[in-house]
Amino acid sequence: MSEDAVTIMQVDFHVQGAWSLTELCALTQLDQQALLALVDEGVLEPEGDTLEVWRFSAEQVPAARTAARLLRDLGLNAAGAALALQLMDELEALRAELARLRSD
Secondary structure: OOHHHHHHHOOOOOOOOEEOHHHHHHHHOOOHHHHHHHHHOOOOOOEOOOHHHOEEEHHHHHHHHHHHHHHHHOOOOHHHHHHHHHHHHHHHHHHHHHHHHHHO
């Protein structure tokens, strides 16, 4: 494994800050076209007017990484990954609600 790959894997994704499109490509191991498709599907919401100045918040990195796995491992397209992420979020919310109701 290259030294760059080791450095990328040691990044704390929960720190405050923002990532450029190039940095997010490296973090997710996706190409720019795949990330642009995720932006088009609403999975990622960059700040900035042009690709050159886009910034992605640290809070978006976990969703980007999950989407990357869905694209790579399951062969989903961007729309499929967006739907899967939405369903995963809904499932998490329902489980939290169920846990709350059981504890009452």
